[in-house]
Each structure stands twice: as structure tokens, then as C-alpha cells.
Amino acid sequence: MLQEAAFTKVKAETSNGSGADLLIEALKREKVEVIFGYPGGAVLPIYDKIYDCGITHVLPRHEQGGIHAAEGYARISGKAGVVIATSGPGATNIVTGLADAMMDSLPLVVFTGQVATGVIGTDAFQEADILGITTPITKHNCQIRSVEEIPRVIKEAFHIATTGRPGPVLIDFPKDIAALIGEAPTDPEISLPGYQPTLEPNYLQIRKLAEAVSTAKKPVILAGAGILFAKASDLLLEYAEQQQLPIVNTLLGLGSFPADHPLSLGMAGMHGCYTANMALYECDLLINIGARFDDRLTGNLKHFAPKATVAHIDIDPAEIGKNVPTAIPVVGDAREALSMLVKQDGKTPQHSEWMKKLESWKKEYPYWYENAESPLKPQRVMEMLYEKSNGDGIVVTDVGQHQMWAAQYYPFKKPNRWVTSGGLGTMGFGLPAAVGAQLADRSACVIAVLGDAGFQMSTQELAVIKEFNLPIKIAIFNNRSLGMVRQWQEIFYEERYSHSKISVQPNFVKLAEAYGIKAYEITTESEADSILNEVMEANEPVLLDFRVAESENVYPMIAPGKGSHEMVGVKK
Amino acid sequence: MKRIITLTVLNRPGVLNRITNLFSKRNYNIESISVGHTEQEGVSRITCVVNVENGGVCEQITKQLNKQIDVIKVTDISDQAVVARELALIKVQSLPHTRNEIYSLIEPFRASVIDVGKDSLIIQITGESDKVEAFIELIKPYGIKELARTGTTAFPRSSQRTNQAKNYSIV
Numbered sequence: 001m002l003q004e005a006a007f008t009k010v011k012a013e014t015s016n017g018s019g020a021d022l023l024i025e026a027l028k029r030e031k032v033e034v035i036f037g038y039p040g041g042a043v044l045p046i047y048d049k050i051y052d053c054g055i056t057h058v059l060p061r062h063e064q065g066g067i068h069a070a071e072g073y074a075r076i077s078g079k080a081g082v083v084i085a086t087s088g089p090g091a092t093n094i095v096t097g098l099a100d101a102m103m104d105s106l107p108l109v110v111f112t113g114q115v116a117t118g119v120i121g122t123d124a125f126q127e128a129d130i131l132g133i134t135t136p137i138t139k140h141n142c143q144i145r146s147v148e149e150i151p152r153v154i155k156e157a158f159h160i161a162t163t164g165r166p167g168p169v170l171i172d173f174p175k176d177i178a179a180l181i182g183e184a185p186t187d188p189e190i191s192l193p194g195y196q197p198t199l200e201p202n203y204l205q206i207r208k209l210a211e212a213v214s215t216a217k218k219p220v221i222l223a224g225a226g227i228l229f230a231k232a233s234d235l236l237l238e239y240a241e242q243q244q245l246p247i248v249n250t251l252l253g254l255g256s257f258p259a260d261h262p263l264s265l266g267m268a269g270m271h272g273c274y275t276a277n278m279a280l281y282e283c284d285l286l287i288n289i290g291a292r293f294d295d296r297l298t299g300n301l302k303h304f305a306p307k308a309t310v311a312h313i314d315i316d317p318a319e320i321g322k323n324v325p326t327a328i329p330v331v332g333d334a335r336e337a338l339s340m341l342v343k344q345d346g347k348t349p350q351h352s353e354w355m356k357k358l359e360s361w362k363k364e365y366p367y368w369y370e371n372a373e374s375p376l377k378p379q380r381v382m383e384m385l386y387e388k389s390n391g392d393g394i395v396v397t398d399v400g401q402h403q404m405w406a407a408q409y410y411p412f413k414k415p416n417r418w419v420t421s422g423g424l425g426t427m428g429f430g431l432p433a434a435v436g437a438q439l440a441d442r443s444a445c446v447i448a449v450l451g452d453a454g455f456q457m458s459t460q461e462l463a464v465i466k467e468f469n470l471p472i473k474i475a476i477f478n479n480r481s482l483g484m485v486r487q488w489q490e491i492f493y494e495e496r497y498s499h500s501k502i503s504v505q506p507n508f509v510k511l512a513e514a515y516g517i518k519a520y521e522i523t524t525e526s527e528a529d530s531i532l533n534e535v536m537e538a539n540e541p542v543l544l545d546f547r548v549a550e551s552e553n554v555y556p557m558i559a560p561g562k563g564s565h566e567m568v569g570v571k572k
Numbered sequence: 573m574k575r576i577i578t579l580t581v582l583n584r585p586g587v588l589n590r591i592t593n594l595f596s597k598r599n600y601n602i603e604s605i606s607v608g609h610t611e612q613e614g615v616s617r618i619t620c621v622v623n624v625e626n627g628g629v630c631e632q633i634t635k636q637l638n639k640q641i642d643v644i645k646v647t648d649i650s651d652q653a654v655v656a657r658e659l660a661l662i663k664v665q666s667l668p669h670t671r672n673e674i675y676s677l678i679e680p681f682r683a684s685v686i687d688v689g690k691d692s693l694i695i696q697i698t699g700e701s702d703k704v705e706a707f708i709e710l711i712k713p714y715g716i717k718e719l720a721r722t723g724t725t726a727f728p729r730s731s732q733r734t735n736q737a738k739n740y741s742i743v
């Protein structure tokens with residue numbers, strides 16, 4: 001049961017140094033390029049080693065910004081984002097980011113300082129029980145108890161964070177251990193008898209799925225972020241073309257299948273398109289690959305895919321059958337599963353009727369809005385951002401209406417160009433996540449699509465953008481309100497706009513300028529056109545304050561409690 | 573329905589917190605939980621009795637438990653032939669005229685008296701939960717002063733009569 005081989009290996013080389021030295025060495029072994037960290041008392045021994053360690057260190061202006069930046073970095077680079085925070089308030093400041101990363105399965109390795117071992121449990125200065133606080137929102141967490149175990153624990157943390165279903169791992173690092181000198185193996189063996197994610201799917205289940213596909217009349221694939229984590233977009237494309245299977249994307253799965261492909265039906269969910277939602281409702285075979293049937297996707301479960309045989313490919317067995325009864329469960333890595341599926345023989349589905357129907361829906365019910373020269377329409381701004389970036393930007397969003405418009409009006413052709421807080425829906429995520437995304441891909445055109453309220457939850461990170469001269473295009477969709485809240489109040493609360501309209505707002509242009517960042521206020525389409533032409537290619541950050549229509553709503557919409565076939569606002 | 577789930581876990585700091593946390597996070601009810609060392613150093617065994625609406629919920633519980641890094645193995649043994657035992661200590665009021673009666677109840681239950689005081693007895697009983705339950709009901713009228721129960725601990729019998737054993741942990 002215990003991996004015996006792990007214990008019989010010859011004793012590895014050891015190295016001598018302080019706990020902090022061993023930490024830095026371990027990070028280097030993991031080829032960490034960037035640390036998002038904020039110093040403080042409990043991590044001073046670690047910071048003394050960071051001083052000249054050679055790894056890029058980014059100082060966010062708030063720890064929450066640091067962890068969101070690490071999330072953006074992880075999403076784009078596919079590697080673990082590394083975060084360091086001090087004990088107590090430093091550690092509690094990253095709690096939201098951990099919950100966010102847990103929900104969206106982002107690999108993070110987070111170090112928190114802790115008070116010295118001798119005073120743990122005495123309510124010492126800046127002590128917080130961060131293990132207790134973060135147990136439910138981390139894939140794993142633990143505390144360093146001795147110098148010797150540091151290399152192993154860190155190696156295990158990276159392994160856990162990045163394999164299986166990725167997620168955040170937190171290591172609590174008592175101050176005295178960081179300063180203590182000890183001897184430890186440099187290449188420790190991982191010892192995790194309880195952690196062996198299933199990668200290779202069961203062949204019989206794959207056969208069953210292939211047979212279901214060959215007899216389906218109305219098949220559809222639901223492609224989630226699991227495809228992106230598994231780097232399986234190419235195989236998804238191959239399989240979809242081979243079997244002529246139409247693809248619906250989840251919000252987080254955008255980019256896993258090229259949006260301009262004839263088989264792409266677009267995004268499903270609360271603000272997804274008619275065709276995608278109706279395809280889920282009408283299908284007779286639903287193949288979920290790497291999505292978790294989140295309630296914002298399914299709507300009322302009673303009406304979800306009522307006629308379908310459900311197949312679900314997921315690396316996390318607990319997701320299968322959690323929300324939707326599943327006839328064909330396939331536990332495994334999406335890439336492995338798809339590579340097995342493309343090799344199955346069997347006839348392709350006879351589903352020309354279905355394909356015709358889907359095609360006609362696509363024509364009949366595209367996303368729509370009514371344009372106007374003034375006030376500027378947010379959907380139009382999004383379209384322009386798409387055009388001016390040749391559809392090749394990395395789009396990072398905050399949370400709210402603008403997020404949905406970004407998902408709707410920026411059709412991704414490639415994987416890993418989309419960073420958004422899907423599961424937790426964390427306002428304040430966008431600006432720092434853009435920092436991380438740009439650090440992961442220095443040459444990309446990173447567009448931060450933000451609401452005016454969410455921007456104000458992370459404004460301070462402008463300083464980092466300036467410091468590293470990250471050429472992020474910060475697009476604020478300024479509707480002078482908490483737009484998504486305002487929309488719900490309009491529709492469900494008789495237009496009683498309780499605290500969703502913002503009467504006092506800073507001058508965003510001046511604010512950006514105070515940070516030394518160029519900025520423009522934009523009120524018309526022609527202004528948008530000329531300014532975007534000017535700044536899109538610039539090799540420096542720029543902030544664009546788009547003054548958009550205040551009472552625009554996101555449509556279509558599945559109201560809470562409704563089924564995916566009960567969308568409103570599908571047509572003009 | 574009642575289900576018995578057993579776990580073997582690495583005996584690392586916080587592991588019990590991790591398990592109980594998961595139950596409350598996912599809104600599952602634990603009837604009882606018992607923990608102790610096993611024959612293997614560094615490995616503990618946890619037995620949880622849960623009350624769930626249906627088998628699906630129990631399957632979710634076992635899968636979620638299995639995801640914990642420090643959890644080595646999770647098994648729903650409810651459908652197997654198992655030995656399940658619980659221990660209870662009961663301090664019951666005993667007056668000269670009731671003492672004999674109490675003793676006569678103890679015997680058929682194979683319980684034992686482990687402490688005798690001036691006006692009370694401490695009784696120890698082991699067995700399946702139902703038996704313990706039944707005994708407590710019988711003894712109640714005499715006046716229970718204090719009661720402590722360990723919760724069930726269990727494992728499968730060496731020989732299983734049927735091969736219907738359900739094991740959710742290898743999904």
C-alpha cells in the first residue's frame with residue numbers, strides 16, 4: 001500500500017543550509033520563474049534569501065493582488081503560481097484567492113509565514129491558524145515541522161498542485177524553522193500513498209462511449225476547462241471533426257475549441273447563447289469533458305439535458321455524478337481519454353437532422369444588441385477590442401456584466417487566452433490576474449476587461465503594472481454602477497436600485513496618471529476607434545475609461561431557478 | 573439510511589480536522605466517528621457512521637474523502653459482512669432495592685459492572701450499536717446519571733459470504 005519502492009532508494013545527496021535556503025533551492029529545482037510575495041515579520045528570514053536569489057519577485061500592493069496575479073500566471077503558463085505572504089494578516093489576505101483557485105482548479109503553491117514553533121497556539125503577535133482557516137479551500141495544506149522535511153514537502157506541494165485536478169497547496173512556514181540550519185536531501189522522494197490520480201481511463205468505458213456516439217441522433221460535447229489543463233485542445237478538434245460532433249463550451253472552457261469552427265456552438269450557461277443552451281436541452285447524448293456541471297451552466301437541474309444519456313470524462317471522480325446522474329462515467333485525463341476515443345472504430349453518428357437544426361439556430365439566434373453612437377455600447381467596445389487585437393489577445397476579466405460581454409463578444413480561436421474568475425466570481429480579480437498573465441507571456445497583447453467597481457477593488461496594482469512596464473490594455477467598462485447587481489435589481493426587484501449606483505467616482509484618467517500610466521476617457525465609437533488604433537500596439541500600459549451605457553443588460557439570460565431552455569432576451 | 577465508512581489515513585497533524593471539515597463543508601451528517609492507531613505505524617483508522625438520504629450521497633462522501641491527500645483508503649463497508657462494535661459507559665443510579673434488578677439486566681447483555689459507588693454503578697457494555705441502544709433504553713428507568721459512548725468502530729469479516737461487496741473507493 002505504501003509505495004515501498006519510494007523507501008528503498010539509496011539515500012540521496014544532502015545539502016546544508018537554513019530552512020530558508022532550502023526553500024529557495026527547492027523553488028529553483030521546480031524552475032520557478034516568478035514569486036508573488038509580500039514580506040513581513042514571520043517571513044523575514046525567507047526574504048533575506050530572496051534578496052539575491054535571482055528569481056523574479058513581484059511585490060503586489062496587497063496580498064490579495066499577489067495571489068490573483070499568481071492565478072493569472074498559472075492559467076496562462078500552465079505552471080504553478082508561487083505566492084509568499086507573512087503570517088497573520090498577510091496570510092488571511094490571501095484567503096479569497098485560495099478559494100478562487102480552489103473553485104477554478106488553478107495550481108498554486110502558497111507559502112505563509114507562521115510565528116515560531118515555540119509560541120504557536122499562544123495567540124502570539126500576528127498568529128493566525130491559517131491551516132484551520134484554509135483547510136476547506138485548498139487541495140492540500142500542511143505546516144513545516146523540521147528543516148529536514150523542507151525539500152520533500154515542497155516537492156510534494158508542486159506535485160499535488162499541478163497533477164490530477166490542479167489546485168492550491170499551502171505550506172505554513174514557522175519563522176524559526178526558516179532560520180534553523182539543518183541537513184536535508186537535495187532530491188527527496190515524494191511520499192504520498194494517499195494520492196494517486198487516475199490518468200488512464202478504463203477501456204471498457206471508452207468503448208461504451210464510442211458505441212453511444214455511433215448510435216446517437218443528437219450528440220453534443222460539453223467542453224470545459226479540463227481540456228485546457230490536459231492540453232487536449234488539438235485532440236478535441238480531431239475527435240470532433242472525426243465524428244462530426246458539435247461542441248458547447250463552458251465559461252471556463254472557452255478557447256478549448258476554436259470558436260470560429262463550424263462545429264462550435266458557443267458558450268452555454270446563464271448568459272450563454274441560445275444554440276448552446278438549446279443543444280444541451282435537446283441532445284440525446286451529452287459528452288461532458290472536463291466540466292463540473294456548475295449550476296450557472298445547468299440552470300435548474302430538473303430541466304437539464306432531460307432527454308440525454310450523459311457521459312462524463314473527468315480526472316476527479318467526485319465530480320462524476322455529483323450534480324447530474326451519469327450513465328457513462330470515465331475517470332481519467334481528458335487527453336488520455338480523447339486519444340483513446342479517436343482510435344475507436346465504429347460508425348459516425350447519423351445526425352444530419354440535428355446538425356441542420358443547430359445550424360439554423362445559430363443563424364436565427366446569434367448574440368444581439370442595439371448599437372448607438374451615444375452612449376457607447378459595451379458590446380460594441382468588446383467587438384472593437386476583438387478587432388483591434390486581431391482576436392489574438394489574452395483577455396482577463398473581472399466579474400460582472402463586462403465579464404459576460406467579454407465571453408460573448410471575444411470568440412477565442414486558441415486555448416489559454418482567457419482568464420476569468422468563474423467558480424467564485426471574485427470582484428477585484430481582473431487587474432492583478434492580468435499582471436500574472438502578462439508575466440507568463442511577455443509578448444502577448446493582454447487586455448484587462450474590468451468593471452468600474454471591480455477595478456476599484458484592486459486599483460493599487462496599477463503600481464506593479466507601472467513598475468514592470470507591463471503593456472496591459474486596461475479597459476474599464478464604466479457604467480457608473482455595479483452593473484450586474486443593477487441588472488438583477490431591475491429584473492427581479494422592481495427597479496429598486498439598492499446601493500448599486502455609484503454617484504461618487506474618482507477620475508480614472510487622473511488616477512492612472514498618478515501612477516504614471518497613460519489614460520484616456522472614451523465616450524464615442526469613433527473616439528474608441530482612433531484611440532485603440534493608437535494604443536493597441538504600444539509597448540506600455542494604458543488605461544481606457546470607456547463611458548458605456550449605464551442601463552445595458554446582458555442577454556440572453558436564464559433566470560435563477562429556470563431551465564436552460566427558458567432563456568429570455570434571445571432576440572431583439 | 574445508515575452507512576458505515578472506514579478510512580485509513582496518514583496520521584498527520586490536522587487530518588481529523590480535514591475529515592470533519594469536509595463533512596460540514598458538504599453538509600453531511602456524522603452520527604459517530606471513532607479514531608485510533610492501526611497495526612501500521614503512522615496510519616490511523618477512522619470509522620464514520622453517517623445517516624444519508626440515499627446511496628448517491630454516500631458515494632459522494634466516499635469520493636470526497638478519497639480526494640484528501642492524507643487519506644489512503646476509503647471503503648463503504650455497509651453492504652459487507654462486518655464486525656461492528658461500540659463501547660458505552662453508563663453511570664446509573666442504584667439503590668439497595670434496585671441493585672439486583674440492574675444486575676439481572678446486565679447479565680443477558682454481557683455487560684459488566686466496573687465501578688460500584690454508594691448509590692451508583694458504572695456499567696460497561698460493548699456490542700453493535702443496536703444492542704447498546706437497547707440496553708440503554710432498559711436501564712433508563714433506573715436513572716442514568718452519565719453516559720459516554722465511543723461510536724462504532726468496524727471492519728469487514730475475514731470471510732465474506734456473498735460477493736456483493738460494494739466498494740466505492742476504487743472508482
Ligand SMILES: Cc1ncc(C[n+]2csc(CCOP(=O)(O)OP(=O)(O)O)c2C)c(N)n1
Nearest residue numbers: 400401402425427451452453454482483484
Ligand atoms: C468580492 C465581490 N463582492 C461582491 C460581488 C457581487 N457582484 C457581482 S457582479 C457585481 C457588480 C460588479 O460591478 P462592476 O465591477 O462595475 O462590473 P459591471 O457588472 O458593471 O460590468 C457585484 C457587486 C462579487 N462578485 N465579488
